[in-house]
Amino acid sequence: MKDSVDLEVTPTVAPVSNNATHAHTHGEHDHHSTESHGHAHTQMMIFGKNTELYFSLICGSLLGIGFGLSFITGISSWIPTSFSIAACCFGGFFTAREALQTIAKGGFEIDFLMLVAAIGAGILGKWQEGALLLFLFSLGHALEHYAMEKARKSISALADLAPKxxxxxxxxxxxxxxxxxxxxxxxxxxxxxxxxxxxxxxxxxxxxxxxxxxxxxxxxxxxxxxxxxxxxxxxxxxxxxxxxxxxxxxxxxxxxxxxxxxxxxDSTISRLVKMVNEAQTQKSPTQQFTDRFQRYFVPAVLILVILLCGAFLVIDEPFSKSFYRAMAVLVAASPCALAISTPSAVLSGVACAAKMGVLIKGGRPLEDLGMLTAIAFDKTGTLTEGKPRLTHVVPMNDVSENDLLKMAVAVEALSDHPLAKAIVRDGKQRLGNVDIPAAENLEAVLGKGIKATLQQESIYVGNLVLFESLGDTPPPPALTTKVRELEAGGNTTMIIRAGNKYAGIIAVMDTPREEAKAALTALKELGIRRMIMLTGDNQQVADAVAKEIGMSEAWGSLLPEEKVAAIRKLGKEEHKVAMVGDGVNDAPAMANSTVGIAMGAAGSDVALETADIALMGDKLQLLPFAIGLSREARRIIKQNLWISLGMVALLIPLTITGLASIGPAVVAHEGSTLVVVLNALRLLAYKQKNR
The missing domain is CATH 2.70.150.10 (Calcium-transporting ATPase, cytoplasmic transduction domain A)
Known part of the structure; x- marks a missing residue:
């Protein structure tokens, strides 16, 4: 079996150049390149893409016929033996092909161990057991590829989205x-x-x-x-x-x-396909552990097998029995299930996430996401809409709301300030089809507001400081009190005065996303202990937004470098911390977090490149889904490790003591491998509860 799943997907969209910034490329996986077992069987297509499966079934059929003939008296023993040998040829074809190709490159893998064990059984005259070994091993390989094809199709479906x-x-x-x-x-x-x-x-x-x-x-x-x-x-x-x-x-x-x-x-879908493919090669911490484990475990097994071959020198048994026991241990100790357990789960998790609009760049962020205890959020564009909206219209001194809005829209229409555009946009929407007179002669006043002429009257629009500075007609206490109240709620206020008469107040605010509160509640239910807002806005605004969406901590007035310091501080206080932002001005903070998460990454170069995880849609509710998926992936990976390591730990002593022969060892060994793969593929069907 292979120690990684190398399912390169060829996009049907235009080819994409490789990104050299990634630490792992396919070339680094010595015996898992495109010429290895995952692809070698495609070079011989007698029965199409399922040739390996058909060869395995032919092997099983010949083995069964030979086994049946062995019970018929009066026929030469060579007849059933010939069927068993033929079964070995079909069952071992792809295994031998893979092993020889790998050895030619100076590599060494589990297929070689299986081939040696089968040849050893043949040398001992145990052709039926050798054929059984190769039949189950090749069937396991073929079914593994068939099962993993489902995961591959989930990814390649992305490439098929774009028309030709x-x-x-x-x-x-x-x-x-x-x-x-x-x-x-x-x-x-x-x-x-x-x-x-x-x-x-x-x-x-x-x-x-x-x-x-x-x-x-x-x-x-x-x-x-x-x-x-x-x-x-x-x-x-x-x-x-x-x-x-x-x-x-x-x-x-x-x-x-x-x-x-x-x-x-360079389209979004093309880059998405490319990054999902690259994500398959990024090893998770668990996969790195299994790689280190195999690096020491495989040589130890080979040494043990050599020692067992010489057991006849110290105990009273023939060499054939010692050699047979050694071959059985060789089969039992091959860590096939361990090798496939993590890559198959990572691939399935990445594919499921991509299908739902979440790009996870490999095994490390997939696992880390499930271990988060704290999440820091940028405010603007992440927890809020990212654009100001008209929130309050407060008329005074017998001025109607419509008349106040007409004054504001007419004057602000002359300005190109973002707040002015928000007032014009939302003001017109509130007014409907009402005719709005045109203002003229726009000019700035003391850098704190603007002045224009509307129907032969001077209209002033500005903050409280502007009117306190003018000194001619100070704002009344009731107006000042209302302004302070609105600003305490996180609003930016503008006072409107027509001549010497105060007409009222309008307020704008970058309003929270509709889904923000529900998303934060879902994160709390997932066990995220701390959620902190980081923003460059003043503390008053930060507190107001935090209160509205139900966030307990808000840190305001932060410069970009102060956001980085805040993330580092959180990292020391919490086990794992994520930074959620737009991937542009929050990139330094993302880089210093355990997991950087970009919102609304579709179409954004910077967001896709800087983040470990990109939420392609501008939707906060994708975050609880991604964390839930990660936790499910971690559970499945742990289950797979217990299954694979447990089976090896059970089979080695049984085969050493002779309680299990090659046949049962093969059945248990290959069965555990298929269980691990099918368990991992459950992630493809993951759905967030109460989503």
Whole structure:
């Protein structure tokens, strides 16, 4: 058996260049390269891709016929023996092929141990037992590959998401081209109910797009044309989700025109496939332990086998019996199940996570995620929406709410400040189809606010300090009290004055995500002891947001380097700590945490590269799912280790003492290997409870 599962998936999307930053590549796995057993059997395809399985079944059939003939009197003993020898040829073909290829490269693996044991049985004239060994070993191999194909298909399905062709709009007409021919800036037409062929920006049309294959979002996302079609494509990542589409997502009932922002080999789905493939080669701590264990265990077994071969020199038994016992121990001690236990679970876990829109970069973060005791969250864009919203409209002095909003929208429409845009956007939405008069003559006032003319009247918009500085008409105490109250709740306030009359207050705030509270509750139920908000906003704002979403700790006014110091402090206080952020300005803090987790990583180069785990959709509820999956993976890995090590510990003394021969040892040995693989494959069907 192999000590890792090397299931390289060839994307159907354009090829992706290798990322040299990863510590493990396929070339490092000496006897697990693409020429090893996982792929060698494909070089001989007499019966198609299941040739090894058919060879194994032929071996079993010949073994059964030979065994039956051995009970018939009057026929030569060579007849059933010939069937057993033929069975050995079919059963040992792929085992011998693999062993010889590995030895030619200077390597050594478990297949060789099985081959030696079978040859030893043949030398002793035990052809039936040798055939039984090779039959069960080859059947175990074949069924293992068949079972692992299910995990491989879960990953390769990602690559099949992207269509092979796109409708390119050129000179007013559309022409079908291969997606590899698309260039950044090309316009493609996406018809209703078809897959989107490239990452891009919506230029024309409205539709709902099913992004579940990429981001895991269960509800289709509404898309609309970008306001400025001449946008720099390098800034496409920074656009709101409603303007962006991803290759492999499924268009709804509307037609769209999309400007390609990434070539096929650099699309989100292509990079996702590549990183999932790379994740298979990243060894977990448990896998590193099993590798170290085998490094010392296998030579120890070989020494034991050599000593057992010489047992006839010190005890009264023939050499044949000593040699047979040594071969039985060789079979019993081969750590096949141990070798496959962790890689199969890691592969299944990574595949399940990718299917749900979570990219886990290998075994180490998969295992570490399940051991977290504390999680630190960035505030803006992680726990909150990441954009300000109009939260309060407080009219005063007989001014109606609509009139106050009209003043605010008219004046702020002249400004390009992010808060001004939020007021205009949300104000218009509240007002509906009401006509809003145009303001003019915008000017800054003392750096603390703005002034404009609206219907021949001066309108001032600014903070409390502005109006206290003007000195002509100080704000009334009731207004000041209301401002302080709103700011204590985490709002940013703006006072509006028309001439010398205070019209009221408007407030904006980066509001918490709707799912934040439920996600944090789910994390608490999973046993996460501490959840801390880290933000550059002032402590008052941090406390207000934390209170609203039910988070007990909030650390405000932090610079990026102070976030790093906070993560290091948490790391000393807690066993394992994760940092959840957007993968850009939080990258240093992520790098210093046990596990760095990026939110909304779809389409973001930086997020995909810096994080250990990337939540492709901008959804906090994916985090409890990922942690639950990790804990299930850790449970299965532990179960597999107990099964594999327990079987070896049981079989070695039984075979040394002669209580178990090669036949029973093979059945128990190969049976435990299949149990381990099937146990690991349960992860493919993992569903978070109460999700």
């Amino acid at each position: 062709t796109a409708l390119l709009k050129r000179d007013g007409a559309t022409v079908e081209v291969k997606i590899e021919q698309l260039k950044a800036g090309d316009l493609i037409v996406v018809r209703p109910n078809t897959k989107i062929a490239a990452d891009g920006i919506v230029i024309q049309g409205n539709s709902s797009v099913n992004q579940a294959p990429i981001t895991g979002e269960s509800v289709p996302v509404d898309k609309q044309p970008v306001e400025n079609p001449d946008i720099d494509l390098k800034k496409a990542d920074q656009l709101e989700a409603k303007y962006k589409v991803f290759s492999g997502s499924i268009n709804g009932n509307g037609s769209l025109e999309v400007m390609v922002s990434r070539i096929a080999s």
